[in-house]
Amino acid sequence: MLDRGSPDRPSTASHCLADVERLLFVEAQHLDDKTWETWADLYLDDAHYWVPSWLDEYELVADPDTQVSYIYHTSRAQLRERIGRIQSRKSITALPLPRTLHVISNIVLTERDELSVDARSSWTTHVFDPRTRRQHLHFGTYEHRLVRNADSYRIARKKIVIMNDCIPTVVDFYSI
Amino acid sequence: MNIHHPRERLIDDRPSDKAFHVSRDAFTDPDVFELEMTRVFEATWSFVGLETQIPRPHDYITTFIGRQPVLLMRDGEGRIGCFLNTCRHRATMVCPFKRGRQKFHVCRYHGWAYDSAGRNTAVTDKADGQYPAGFDQADRNLLPVARLESYRGLIFASLSADVPSLYDYLDDARTFIDLVADQSPVGQLEFVPGDITYTFDANWKLQFENGLDYYHFNSTHSSYVDILAQRARSGDATGFTTELADEVEGQGSFNFRNGHAVNWSIKKQVRYGRALASDPAGLAEVRSRVGDIRLKWMLRQRNLTIFPNLQIIDISSAQLRTWRPLAVDKTEMTSHCLAPVGESAEARRFRIRAYEDFFNPSGLATSDDNVMYEFCQTGYAARAGHTLGHLRGLDRGQGTRGDHARELGIAPIDDAFGGSGFGGETNFHPGYREWRRLLEGGAMEAADA
Numbered sequence: 327m328l329d330r331g332s333p334d335r336p337s338t339a340s341h342c343l344a345d346v347e348r349l350l351f352v353e354a355q356h357l358d359d360k361t362w363e364t365w366a367d368l369y370l371d372d373a374h375y376w377v378p379s380w381l382d383e384y385e386l387v388a389d390p391d392t393q394v395s396y397i398y399h400t401s402r403a404q405l406r407e408r409i410g411r412i413q414s415r416k417s418i419t420a421l422p423l424p425r426t427l428h429v430i431s432n433i434v435l436t437e438r439d440e441l442s443v444d445a446r447s448s449w450t451t452h453v454f455d456p457r458t459r460r461q462h463l464h465f466g467t468y469e470h471r472l473v474r475n476a477d478s479y480r481i482a483r484k485k486i487v488i489m490n491d492c493i494p495t496v497v498d499f500y501s502i
Numbered sequence: 503m504n505i506h507h508p509r510e511r512l513i514d515d516r517p518s519d520k521a522f523h524v525s526r527d528a529f530t531d532p533d534v535f536e537l538e539m540t541r542v543f544e545a546t547w548s549f550v551g552l553e554t555q556i557p558r559p560h561d562y563i564t565t566f567i568g569r570q571p572v573l574l575m576r577d578g579e580g581r582i583g584c585f586l587n588t589c590r591h592r593a594t595m596v597c598p599f600k601r602g603r604q605k606f607h608v609c610r611y612h613g614w615a616y617d618s619a620g621r622n623t624a625v626t627d628k629a630d631g632q633y634p635a636g637f638d639q640a641d642r643n644l645l646p647v648a649r650l651e652s653y654r655g656l657i658f659a660s661l662s663a664d665v666p667s668l669y670d671y672l673d674d675a676r677t678f679i680d681l682v683a684d685q686s687p688v689g690q691l692e693f694v695p696g697d698i699t700y701t702f703d704a705n706w707k708l709q710f711e712n713g714l715d716y717y718h719f720n721s722t723h724s725s726y727v728d729i730l731a732q733r734a735r736s737g738d739a740t741g742f743t744t745e746l747a748d749e750v751e752g753q754g755s756f757n758f759r760n761g762h763a764v765n766w767s768i769k770k771q772v773r774y775g776r777a778l779a780s781d782p783a784g785l786a787e788v789r790s791r792v793g794d795i796r797l798k799w800m801l802r803q804r805n806l807t808i809f810p811n812l813q814i815i816d817i818s819s820a821q822l823r824t825w826r827p828l829a830v831d832k833t834e835m836t837s838h839c840l841a842p843v844g845e846s847a848e849a850r851r852f853r854i855r856a857y858e859d860f861f862n863p864s865g866l867a868t869s870d871d872n873v874m875y876e877f878c879q880t881g882y883a884a885r886a887g888h889t890l891g892h893l894r895g896l897d898r899g900q901g902t903r904g905d906h907a908r909e910l911g912i913a914p915i916d917d918a919f920g921g922s923g924f925g926g927e928t929n930f931h932p933g934y935r936e937w938r939r940l941l942e943g944g945a946m947e948a949a950d951a
């Protein structure tokens with residue numbers, strides 16, 4: 327039986343909620359602080375980064391090879407490609423860059439083995455665009471697969487579900 | 503209702519003077535937008551869906567024509583119908599879902615029922631209703647659209663009966679639909695599952711123009727061009743063409759009747775792969791069926807616009823996108839990854855990855871376009887006189903002509919061809935001419951091309 331933690335004992339047998347939570351919060355801070363190189367360092371070289379689209383009102387895309395996703399990357403190099411495009415300031419989507427604020431909660435752990443743990447959480451990102459003075463909110467769930475390496479975690483997989491999927495103009499790694 | 507703007511103010515189109523200007527008001531005036539809804543979107547052919555979206559009896563999807571909700575469905579015999587999605591009792595939207603399969607659609611307000619052929623099959627408590635005489639004879643069925651026709655599985659509907667047949671309406675733009683559909687061994691197109699919907703805060707005609715605009719690529723998409731160059735350096739990209747050594751490289755366009763146009767490019771070296779080329783057996787099968795010339799054209803980048811609401815882009819992947827104008831400065835886009843039915847799993851995987859790479863609000867190129875439309879919308883509010891953005895290609899004396907139309911066996915009403923920096927803008931003209939004709943109430947006038 328998998329240990330999902332509880333308020334008095336917020337851990338699985340091998341993984342401590344506080345450690346996982348710290349990684350998720352640090353990841354969010356790097357995204358908001360635009361320290362994206364460091365953000366990408368949290369990912370393993372062959373990490374999967376997946377933002378599925380919706381098939382209909384209820385069902386998400388399940389197979390990236392036969393269905394369309396917003397983003398489906400299978401290496402950290404692809405994340406770096408996205409980062410480079412924004413940091414070059416040649417992408418008009420970065421003229422100017424929006425300010426973002428990620429908030430993460432409702433973290434539930436599912437232990438896979440001693441070294442690896444899955445974490446599901448809820449997220450919202452507030453996005454403010456100084457060009458248009460528009461603000462909007464993206465929200466959904468994260469599913470992280472974390473792998474412990476020495477005393478820190480790295481991200482082997484991240485699945486981002488966007489619940490409000492009528493996208494205003496642009497969505498990119500920093501706003502989800 | 504009279505158009506507030508004299509026609510010379512909305513479009514200044516003087517072919518003999520080599521002049522073509524589109525007024526800023528065309529992008530910013532809410533009165534123009536109202537007329538566009540009633541006289542363009544709700545009065546001519548609109549793309550509404552693919553036959554493969556509703557393959558079985560009783561399958562349906564819902565969408566919009568202009569501002570009007572419609573329900574597209576197959577009846578028990580497999581016939582396709584398209585109906586205004588509004589109850590004949592008191593207007594309620596009959597079907598609130600995006601897609602599904604139902605023999606009957608029951609209005610949730612008072613329970614009137616309709617079958618998948620749109621027939622009213624039940625009026626709740628009719629006998630107790632003390633209806634006036636004649637109620638039984640009244641037409642209570644869902645209201646069908648005025649015209650509904652398909653070409654190569656692409657379904658179009660018109661709310662006005664006063665339109666030519668779809669075949670005639672599409673004119674030789676049909677060939678460019680064929681060039682996509684014939685990539686399938688069974689001649690059919692489908693959407694790869696997964697819905698992408700997004701909005702931008704700008705006029706729909708910015709999308710209409712952009713889909714025909716090669717001029718913007720290197721500047722708007724310079725960050726994407728850098729990525730392509732980087733991938734080419736690291737050997738990640740596999741270009742493939744069947745262009746012969748003596749082919750003249752460049753960019754061209756064909757203009758067709760009724761507002762449609764396509765632009766295309768000829769490159770002997772390509773920095774991105776093609777789904778069609780990623781499967782040698784599939785490619786050989788297509789070649790044996792369509793021949794070398796059509797295959798060559800299938801491998802050329804082609805951006806097709808069917809006026810007023812459809813674009814099909816066939817590059818590394820294929821995209822079919824439609825738009826629904828929500829306001830003079832707000833547009834909703836629906837984007838699909840378009841695919842030939844029956845392609846190999848490997849080609850399909852390539853197609854999906856390439857589609858996600860380029861298109862959509864999350865893609866590395868389209869996201870820049872979307873923001874650019876908003877820059878344009880802000881800029882159009884300036885009362886800075888007419889723009890100079892529809893002129894490239896007007897001086898044909900400088901152009902290079904080719905046999906491009908002849909080898910495809912088509913007769914466009916106009917064409918253009920130039921070097922790799924040409925970025926012609928005359929391919930916007932047929933859309934604007936059709937737009938003006940419809941805004942003026944559809945009166946036919948001599949097309950002055």
Ligand code: FES
Binds near residue numbers: 593594609611613
């Ligand atoms: S509005 Fe549909 S049954 Fe009354």
Ligand SMILES: [Fe+2]
Binds near residue numbers: 712718867
């Ligand atoms: Fe573009």
